[in-house]
Amino acid sequence: MTGRRVVSIWLPSLAMDLWRGRRRQQGDPWPDEAPLVLLRPGRHGPVIHAANRAAQEAGARADARIGDIRALCPELACVEADPAGDAARLRRLAFWARRWGPWSAADGEDGLVIDCSGVAHLFGGEAALLARIEADCARAGLSARAALAPTTGAAWALARFGPARAIAGDARRALADLPVAALRLSPETVLLLRRLGLKTIADLAAVPRLALMRRFARAPFAENPLLRLDQALGELAEPLDAPEPPPEFIAEARLAEPVQDPGDWLPGLVQALCAQLAAGRQGCRGLRLSVFRIDGERRDIRVAVAAPSREAAHLLGLFQGRLERLDPGFGFDLLRLAAEAVEPLAETQPGLEGGSAGGLELARLVDRLVARFGAEALQTPLPRQSHIPERSERAGPALAEPPDCAARPDRPLRLLSPPEEIRVLYAIPEGPPGAFIWRRQTLRVARHAGPERIAPEWWRDRPDTRLRDYFRIEDEIGRRLWIYREGLAHDGRGGAPRWFLHGIFS
Template identity: 70%
Template structure:
């Protein structure tokens, strides 16, 4: 029986979807329902339910993960599945596609399938190529297909047809500059050049599947719409941490969600430097953040979920009641990151280099590891970049006796060195000069780390230059 689903339109119901019999009878998606029934009097029209269709498609996409670990709905009528590294488990790519089609058939569904190196190429081949194509080189396979295979809007497709570009091969063959000017203001999802590059693999378009439901969570449902989440948070943390402790787990990331009565949802995320399940510590990470949560007309559900969970065995405190080593540092990092933001906190990571400014690099702020051990002959604070100093009098083969730094004239009372550091030939430019470092102290006790760049008559530039690189504590 010809069957079509109708959705509200500007001038009455329009065809939202149709089965094969309805399409053969003349029903077209987007046409008015009364016109389609006039063409085919036997056409049966039912109201469309897009929300239920989307929920069904999401469940179907999750069910399709039996053929690959990542899958997600693709628009209103498709599923994209990443099968990287899994085809051999099903007897090869051809056998995998046949098995997928058989699985959908057992569920009472028909599906157009295609396998390609890119998401855009697979989308076009599944809808416009016959059979179950397996693509290895996108451009030759996509060239004869219509430009509608690039996932463009109707207005853009009409414009391309008026320009004489009917196939993807026609679009790929013409110069890009005129099209770049014409579609400069188009959205990325409706730009034919961007869509072409995605289909050919020139631009990345990774699959972003929805995250699975949290394994550890706690919920509260107020009897009446509530306005403040702070009243419910301590109890939720106690419940969540008890569940984590029962499974010997700790959380690295928490999400507090409030579901408002108007259908909106608001989230607050906090992250930890190390796995934790102490309710008092986790509660402090929400200080000053709950006030920025807009409750609207109130919320009727509050949910606290552990989004990242790791094993955490019970730790024995010391005989004096002190916490295990490293725990205090991790909690300090958590509090600082919660107050100032993750980007404001960093720690140095050691690098295999003897050049001082390359020996460390900023690391992950949410990793509570001790900093690399400091050398006694190196200052803790380095100037970036080193500041050039003007030498008034220099000791032969030694440091300057007097020099000017930041408009101050300093006299060297004591010094130690030199420590010679040669250039790293595998990454420095040719002609880079060596350095001779000195630790100097002036009359007031200020201890500085200075170096001479180059030697006289070394053939790598003019006279040596002096710089101040660090200040000792």
């Protein structure tokens, strides 16, 4: 077939596939028979963002409220979704997909689009190309459906509503029996068309254009069925906006004779790579040293850094003790050093006394410890989205990328686990205790601020969990503590309220 050819790849369970892939990389795969959902914030509480097959069989559906699904499946496990991180990974997948065509881009939140005009013969034909795409996605841990058509809109429709591995030569004929939702319309427009009796694309195409133009003249693009139909049929241009891949920072050394040890060439490669990074005002969070053996095999060594860097001496030191683990085989004749996780890094001015920033020294210490003992041996607290204090952070790898959420500055860095109960001597009405006993010491409250009321997370806690009223207090000798009252009198969830000390301010 001649003319433009477009492949659309639908990734129906992208968020769940990416989450499960991260669990496998951590050596803790999630069992298929255990129901699991990913949650995102909703208007009236958390809603389901994605669900695995076991959860779907139990009744879990996208956008459903988690409280309703928990009633059907009490053993359901819940994990916070990461839509921003998934979108970033989808953009990286778009560059990975260029193995099947020269231009590709992310398509919405769950798909990829590739312009494969003139390249199908390299894979043995269009049917073989689609089979190759789905097989490669399966090896990468992604569930995928691929379709090929003359236009982006037609390929999108066939991938989601057509038969498996659909190939269309004539878009009008291939789309005729598909529902109007295949035109990438908003749910409100689809509902309106169905109420008008227009259920398939053939029904819509049979309506006089003048009538459609009058009805949807002022509708936005995503709600205009006439424009979407023209795109799918190729009567309205829809060029593929393929982003340029980020610049690669790579230094290579090609050797005349095979060698066994890369140590003599590594300093020059690091210097050359850091010069490239400096010219682009970039820093890297990791390096990958690849040696290409004469038997055709490749061996990699990766190092990571806690903060973006392009300091040659520091990056070179991270390879110390690692080159001995390299299996050179019968020797290698090509070395390649590549920067990974590149991000902007501006020039920094040292302090007036000539020293470097304390944060940079800490990052270098973390890098040296990880290089010697491994990434799993060093952990750091990472914030996560939860208003329950003990759930607002988790232990993670020291070199992990920080999440989007930030730690609360008004909360103490040191939390007691578990909170320690205190014995109240007398209390201030609607306030904290005037004096209390903690660890056999009698503390008198000199100042206080609060309360800050924290309600239970009803989608995760037991029904009888009581709310908390937190107070920041300062005693007579200046110690600043974080205490809370658990429950209210006559709240029907237990006896008298109890008091606990939960944190200590620095």
